[in-house]
Amino acid sequence: MTICGQKGKKTTEKLEGGKCSCPESRMERFIQPCLLLLLYEYPYSHGYNLLIDLKDFGFGTASDPGALYRNLRRMEEDGLVSSKWETGKSGPAKRVYELTPEGEELLHAWVENIKRNKKNLEYFLRRYKKQF
Amino acid sequence: MTICGQKGKKTTEKLEGGKCSCPESRMERFIQPCLLLLLYEYPYSHGYNLLIDLKDFGFGTASDPGALYRNLRRMEEDGLVSSKWETGKSGPAKRVYELTPEGEELLHAWVENIKRNKKNLEYFLRRYKKQF
DNA sequence: ACATATATATGTTATTAACATATAGTTCAA
DNA sequence: TTGAACTATATGTTAATAACATATATATGT
Structure with a gap:
């Protein structure tokens, strides 16, 4: 999709504070296996904790709650997770999530895809190293 | 974007001939550094040769010529490549492409992003292995 | 003569992350 | 006491682009 903080700009114009100009792209829909x-x-x-934990996988300090909650909803619609409101606690209402057997199955399938992607990136880096 | 051959279906419905159900996602815009x-x-x-060479990086037997030519055009608009029609040859007209200094610069920047992505995928696989 | 390969290209659709914004309950600092 | 920050959940909108579809043209092979 669009590049972080760079919507509507050409790739070569997407500079900020002298930072790296390359697109901040990641593997598509990587949020789901995570x-x-x-x-x-x-x-x-619950959602907010997952938002924090996503940082471990490179989702950055500004993980998007919109993306998180929408993905959780879709995953529940697809039968990959189930959820219920936590009761009896103080503070804002919390919704807790649980993996379903289908969700666990899809996790294993995602792993095969992630392995393929890792291989492709490694191959790219090997070819690049041969030149520089 | 959408999953290869699975447009308009739920993730869990996206089965075909008993094949892996996981999304065939790859790193976003990976075609550009390649x-x-x-x-x-x-x-x-020229374009058609690039289409063939992309298979080395995991773009599959059905690399999309639409994506290829559109990306080449955008890269030229962005000043990353330049092109000209090859003359004096028989057969369909060919357009040959050449990297610009800006394009080479962006290649190096992409490499940093690809390294980060590789690390994130490796981290994911380590955590997964701890569980299974 | 027709199919296949070699070449280039545009139109359209589906998907979703980015971006924006909102509400609500608690804790903490001034 | 008040306001900011944190903890929680959520929807609306937009931009970007791969997937999908389709097209034209020049050669070669059967």
Whole structure:
């Protein structure tokens, strides 16, 4: 999709404070396997915690709550997770999420795709190193 | 974007011939650094050859000529490559492409991003391995 | 003569991250 | 006491582009 903080600009114009000009792209829909894995590791996590944990996977200090909650909803619609409101606690209402068997299955399938992608990136870097 | 051959379907419905159900996603806009590297390695390549060479990077047997030519046009608009029609040859008219200094510069910038992505995928796989 | 390969290209659609904005309950600092 | 910050959840809108579809033209092979 668009590049972080660079919407509507040419690739070569996308500079800010002398920072790296390359697109801040990541593997498409990488948020989904990350959420699946996080929910495997920590069942009954709630959204805000998942938002924080996503930083471990490179989602950056400005993880987007819109993307997170929309993905969680879609994953629930697809039967990959289930959720319920946590009761009896003080503070803002919390919704906790749990992986389903289908979600666990998809996690394993994602891993195969991630392995392929890793290989492709490694191959790219090998060819690049041959030149520079 | 959408998943290869699975437009308009839920993730969990996206099965075909018992194949892997996971999304065939790749790093966003990965075609660009691949084209930049290919043009560094082989200056004056033409589109159709680049289409074939992209398979090395995981773009699959059905690399999309639409995506290729559109990306080449945008890269030329952005000053990353330049092109001219090859003359004096028989057969369909060929357009050959050449990297510009700006394009080479962006190639190096892309490499940093690709390294970060590789690290994130590796981190994900390490955490996954801890569980399974 | 027709199919396939070699070449280039545009139109359209689906998807979703980025960006924007909103509400609400608590805690903490001034 | 008040306001900011943190903790929580969520929807609306836009930009970008890969996927999908389709097209034209020149050669070669059967």
